[in-house]
Amino acid sequence: MVGAYIIAQFQFGPDQASSLAGQVDALFLTLLAITGTILALVAVTILYCLARYRRNAQVDRTPIPDSSLPLETAWTVIPMFIFLGMFGWGATLYFKKNQSPSNATEIYVIGKQWMWKVQHLQGKREINELHVPVGRTIRLIMTSQDVIHDFFLPAFRVKQDVLPGTYTTQWFAGTKTGSFPIFCAQYCGTYHANMIGQVIVQTPQDYEEWLSSGTTEPAMALSGANLFRSLGCSGCHAVNASVRAPLLNNLYGSPVPLQNGQVVTADERYIRDSILQPELQIAAGYDPIMPSFKDRVSEEELTQLISYIKSLSKSTDR
Amino acid sequence: MINGLEVIEVENITRRGSYLTDTGLGSWLFTTDHKRIGLLYLFTIIFFFSIAAVAAAAMRLNLLTPRGDLVQAETYNKLFTLHGVLMVWFFLIPSIPSVLGNFLVPLMIGARDLAFPKLNLLSWYLFVIGGLVALYALLVGGVDTGWTFYTPYSSTYSNTHVVIMALGIFISGFSSILTGLNFIATIHKMRAPGITWFRLRLFLWSLYATSVILVLATPVLAILLCLLAVERVFGVGVFNPALGGDPLLFQHLFWFYSHPAVYIMVLPGMGVVSELVSAFSRKRVFGYKFVAFASMAIALLGFLVWGHHMFVAGQSVYSAATFSILSYLVAVPSAIKVFNWTTTLYRGSIRLDTPMLYAVGFIGLFAAGGMTGLFLAALGIDVHVHDTYFVIAHFHYIMVGGMVTAFMGGLHFWWPKITGRLYPEFFGKLAAIIMFIGFNLTFFPQFLLGYLGMPRRYHAYPDQFQVYNVLSTAGASILGVGYLMPLIYLIWSVKYGKKAGPNPWDAKGFEWETDSPPPTHNFEVIPVQIEDPYNYPPIS
Structure with missing residues (x-):
């Protein structure tokens, strides 16, 4: 009982709630597998040498050459190709994340110390909450009234700095309903840690209902x-x-x-x-x-x- | 050696004394002896490290609970700023270069001092003045901008003592520049006969590369801090868009210094580890030239990757892609070093004394830190983990797991040379193991926290992040014990440690051919290098 409770406390990955989340996680896990293998190989080699060639052990210590061009070339060129692969995959995702999608629902976000102000095209406003319909591509047009903030949606694997004096944009498409955290990721002063909120992903019907509820403002x-x-x-x-x-x-x-x-x-x-x-x-x-x-x-x-x-x-x- | 000669030798040593013989305060404060200045730096950085470590301890305690119950948000922000500023500029940057480098550069190249001994003393004074100004900023109320001083928060919105802190860093920057100049001049002009560039110890290659960065990058920081002060004090618009400035300009200039500075904070550690791996496996470092050139490659490529700190800051996708690929390139020489150290062990004659434990720990932790850097260089992943605890964990693996581990290894290795006494081996090993365990328990959970999405610089956090924060705080308390132990037994050893003799490790190198502690002018006769460095005799 206690054990199950303790295990339940450990969470190994954030929610996957956007079309991009699974793709980022796939790249992450691939890199984890590659680097984990290399790290394990290096560690095993080191531990093997430490044990086998300890000072008093009677083992073959016939000197090897001080240097080897083929070996150096191999461990320069092979990592370089692996790295190029990582670069290519990572860059592809990034270009996708930064491409302005067509057919997106636009929502305006203004950051200020220490809250997020959101206005929908239909006129509806909210603070520290962002209601969106599931499955729809959302494009956020963001600016800051004071210092630099950052609109971070971990469940969607996107973040973007929100700068004063200009607009930055980012997009996402929620793949399941529910509420997911918004964090300000760029340190913005005393109550930086309080500049958090919720994205509420709703069915399109619920979203329409929410849009027309409460006090309505002009579009x-x-x-x-x-x-x-x-x-x-x-x-x-x-x-x-x-x-x-x-x-x-x-x-x-x-x-x-x-x-x-x-x-x-x-x-x-x-x-x-x-x-x-x-x-x-x-x-x-x-x-x-x-x-x-x-x-x-x-x-x-x-x-x-x-x-x-x-x-x-x-x-x-x- | 004939017995009679040995007796004469011993009498000579007693008569001429060592660099530590003179004990008056004036003999320390006005010394131009590189070894004494190295020790002055050692005392100074331990002082700053202690303050910064207390700040870290308070932060970790505060993060035990999601509400952040220990300190106010404002205090927390001042704590992490203090921790970052002191650890970066007043501990890590001077750690190996100014302490071990000052002590060892002349000894390793067979010189009697650095090229500019008085300038060397001036560096220390500038460092102390800079540090005191930074502490003054703390005493009058602290600074809450983070060590990165991002604008327009730091230039317009923060109500804390930004300009005083910036002034402290500005002054200490000149200490960095002078030390770098001194090392470059010394390594170029003062090598003993026979030390060609490819007979230069790898520690010196790494310090040479470090010095190039110190001299070329630090002025940019100085300019940046001046611009920041001009905007903050006189309201001249440089960075604040409301005044017509550009906030990203600040980040470009800041990282143009601070990314190379990351290599100031790890290259010297790599140099130390090359020395340790060689001495404790009694073999020449495998691929000497590749390891030496890797240091230079890191120093030069390190200037071209600053934009990887700004992948979500709003730069164009094309510059992001360029910085990403360059960041992967700079990882290659680091990988080369790890592979060469590992191969050095093969068919060596290995002893796992305390310094070697640290060296092995360095290779593992640095490799882990470097490999998580590959995740951060991948643009698509960086978007998610940027400004989260993943980044915190990554750079602590390099800075603490790498540089501090190497510094501890080097300090233990050369301690007999510095003091003439051996440290207690059992406690040395115990502390090294405790530090390794404590370090991993502190920072590994932060990788998981970061991927879960916990942003950095949060005074309080949602409940879901608590379990990893508790683990991390537990690890920090173990790490704290690990750091306290050497402080106690090293001080103890100065008086009660066994006499070391000139070469307790039976290691190669000029510094081991002179007395421990060395005489004031290092060598009676300038030595001559007649063979390659690390030329250990075949073992069987």
């Missing part, structure tokens, strides 16, 4: 559209405006030629930078006349504005 794009008017953006970025400014229809995801000849893709970071530091990247053919909205919009309002501008693009699946 993020709608809040953004209101801000777009109240901040005066629409005064210039409109067809019949008196000032010539780029139209934002179909902007998101499209290439933008800049005045300096560069071409950038209009992603969340570009739109954010253009609102806060419009002088940095001037769209080709336009005058640098836009004022900065730094300190005039909060991080939440920025995500709503971006969400609105993105909704003006037909091409993206929302």
Whole structure:
């Protein structure tokens, strides 16, 4: 009874709750097998030599050469190939983890000392909790209001630093319902250890129900559209405006030629930078006349504005 | 040797005395003798190690319970910062280079002192001043940023004494640079006749590689700390995006120093282990040139892998892939060393005295630490285990299992030379075994904790992580006993240990040809190297 209780305390791996989890564990176990074998071989050889060639033992000690090029080459080249294999496999997973998936449900996350603020496109907000439907690919668009944080989901085998002043993204797809921990993995000050929460993976029906429960707020794009008017953006970025400014229809995801000849893709970071530091990247053919909205919009309002501008693009699946 | 000659020899020794004969305080504080400066460093780093170890003990006790009942979150954060800063800059970096290196470099190359003896004393003073400034930061309230000082937390948000701590590290950095310069100049210019580059002891090769890193990397740290202070004090935007800075710039500069610094903290240990393995199996180290070049390869490649600390920080996937493959490359020379040490044992004549126990322990623990590094270099796995206890366990296997084990092995091996006395062998072996067991019990469970997902720098944690934390704390208490034992019996041996004689291990090398403890100027006559190092006679 006590024994069973004690054994139950030992857990050898975290939950596997995402499509990526099994793949990361497979690589981990393979590396464990390879390195474990090499470590065991080295240990056995050492222990064998220590026992057999102890000082007083009467054994064959005919000197061997001091060095051997074939041997050195072998234990340089063979590990190198094994390492290259590990590199390739690890990099493949990483590229997969960093590829922006199409058809993802987007959710905005803002970190601050010491909580996670989440807003869904439909307008629903939550703190230190993240409700998602099972089986659906979720793309998190994350930023920080103060220091660097890190949104770590061990059961999904993903983490990503959350930086102030820019957006980072990560995606995952939950494969089973339940609640799984969120940890802040980047030290962020006194109550770093309290910056934890739960991902609640629900059936799509439960998720829909949850979205429409409680106090409802306008969808993020709608809040953004209101801000777009109240901040005066629409005064210039409109067809019949008196000032010539780029139209934002179909902007998101499209290439933008800049005045300096560069071409950038209009992603969340570009739109954010253009609102806060419009002088940095001037769209080709336009005058640098836009004022900065730094300190005039909060991080939440920025995500709503971006969400609105993105909704003006037909091409993206929302 | 004829009996009459031996008597004359003994009289000579008594008359001229050793480097320890003069006991006045002034003779220590104004000494330019590399051996005395080595001992000054030894006392100083034991002092800092003790403070940092107490901080670690308090952290481990706090983590016994999931709530973190012993100390407040704020105190805990200051404890791990103190532990990291002191262990890295005021213990590990100076440990083998400044203590054993100072003592042994001139002895091993047949010189009477380092190239710049006064500069050497200045290094120690800078080190002490830096350390006292860091302790002052502790006394006025401590620092809570972690030893990594990530911005913008350290530059803007932390309310603690960041600038004072940074100043302490900044000052001690000059001590590192001067020591590195001194070793490079000495190894280039002061080798006794007959010591060609390929007759140089492997310990010296490793120190040479270390010195290159000390000289080239430390200035970057100094610049970084200045920039941090400028942003924190004057609000000049360098790292904080709210001021127009870039927080990742800090991480790039920090790891451009701190990753090579990791090799400062292990290369000298590798050098010690090469010496120990050779002396206790009475054989030349297998593949001497490969082991020597491996040290240089590690030093150079070590400058190109800093980005592997930033795989989830938001760098591009292409730079991540580049840093990943370079990290695998830097693992190759380490693997070469492990294989060469192992082969050295084959057909040797092996004695398992205390130093050799440490050397064998080093090979095992360093190999385990290195191999878990392969997991971290694999991008897909690093995403999961980055900033968790897996990383903590990995680098403690290298730093403690590797460097501290090698330092203990080297300290026991050369103790008879340093003091003229033998340490008690039984207690030596017992302490080595206790340390090995305590170390593994402390840090192995942390690998499991890390893979389960426990983040580092957590003052409290969810209940599911408790069982491994309890094991780890239990191990730490055993490790503590292991560290206390040598402190007691080594001090005891200075007075009561058996007289060692010049060469108690019957080992090869110039340092074993002079008295124990050596005379002030090391050698009556500058020795000449007439054979390869480690040229032990065939055994049968």
